Amino acid sequence: MPNRTALITGAARGLGAVVARRFHEAGYNVALADIAIAPVQALARELSQDESTACAIELDVTSKADFETARDALLTRWGTVDVLVNNAGASKIVPVMEITAEQFDQVIDVNLRSVLFGCQVFGQYFANRGAGRIVNIASLAGQNGGSATGAHYAAAKGGTLTLTKVFARDLASRGVTVNAIAPGPLDLPIVHESVPADTLQKVMAGLPAGRLGSASYIADVAVMLASADAYFANGACWDVNGGLYMR
Ligand SMILES: NC(=O)c1ccc[n+]([C@@H]2O[C@H](COP(=O)([O-])OP(=O)(O)OC[C@H]3O[C@@H](n4cnc5c(N)ncnc54)[C@H](O)[C@@H]3O)[C@@H](O)[C@H]2O)c1
Known part of the structure; x- marks a missing residue:
């Protein structure tokens, strides 16, 4: 594959790290972006000792300027960016009646x-060059309202699905696709850390698949959506939720 570059946000751990590894295996140069710089530096060096095909970028996804700086740095480094995976996310479990304005704003941000x-930043750049792929990591919570993860998180993920369609429509005629993936609960450290064990048991019991989802499969879907052949898939939400939610 000729010199293709993917930028993955929130690549320091969890799903983002798995997605970054998968793009690298698929032959992409990968830019690992996160506010936590040390782990992305370590992962970049693990993937590419001389950092010729993987690099770390300190990026706070709540800052538009950070996205612009990352775009410019990657154009200088590799001459191209082809794929953006908007993966970074965070939440704190709070009952809906108790969410403060500050907590709401943080999770929405x-x-x-x-x-x-x-x-905005990569969609404009992709549109100007007539090619590009954006994959937004949403969540089942954005479709069914969620439960354990919090109303602010579910609202943000529902908004992600809407923005996916808005940007897909806006950029469709200029060679750019924008799709979302909506995973159900995945077998990742954050799930085991943030969901109490008895709640997790109940979640698994309610999952038709009978077990948590595989992060590496989500990464496979992201790579599939990033391919040139995926030009006809646009504005879609890819449900990967173990059969928990069907529409
Ligand atoms: N884990 C699941 O079961 C699950 C299910 C559905 C959707 N998701 C989504 O998948 C994505 C990744 O989740 P995860 O489980 O790997 O979470 P995680 O908490 O393990 O990783 C999130 C990463 O995002 C980074 N991050 C947080 N705030 C940031 C900021 N302001 N700027 C840049 N980076 C920032 C963190 O440092 C971390 O590396 C999220 O969008 C999440 O909503 C996860």
Whole structure:
């Protein structure tokens, strides 16, 4: 594959790290972006000792300027950016009646404002060059209202699905596709850390698949959506939720 570059946000751990590894395996140069710089530097060096095909970028997804700086740095480094995966996310479990304005704004900023800024900065650049792929990591919570993860998170992910369609429509005629993936609960450290064990048991019992989802499969879907052949898939939400939610 000739010199293709993918930028993955929130690549320091969890799903983002798995997605970054998968793009690298698929032959992409990968830019690992996160506010946590040390782990992305370590992962970049693990993937590419001399950092010729993987690099770390300190990027706060709530800052549009950080996306612009990252775009410019990658153009200088590799001459091209072809794929943006808006993966970074965060939440804190709070009952809906108790969410404060500050908590609401924080979760909306990291999960939704990030998608707006990423799509604006890279969508414009992709449109100008007539090619590009954006994959937004949403969530089942954005479709069914969620439960354990919090109303602010579910609202942000629902907004991500809407922005996916808005940007897909806006950029469709200029060689750019924008799609979302909506995973159900995945077998990742954050799930085991943030969901109490008894709640997790109940979640798994309610999953038709009978077990948590595989992050590496989500990464496969992201790579599939990033391919040149995926030009006809646009504005879509790819449900990967173990059969928990069907529409
Ligand atoms: N884990 C699941 O079961 C699951 C299910 C559905 C959707 N998702 C989505 O997948 C994505 C990744 O989730 P995860 O489980 O790997 O979470 P995680 O908490 O393990 O990783 C999130 C990463 O985002 C980074 N991050 C947080 N705030 C940031 C900011 N302001 N700027 C840049 N980076 C920032 C963190 O440093 C971290 O590396 C999220 O969008 C999440 O909503 C996860």
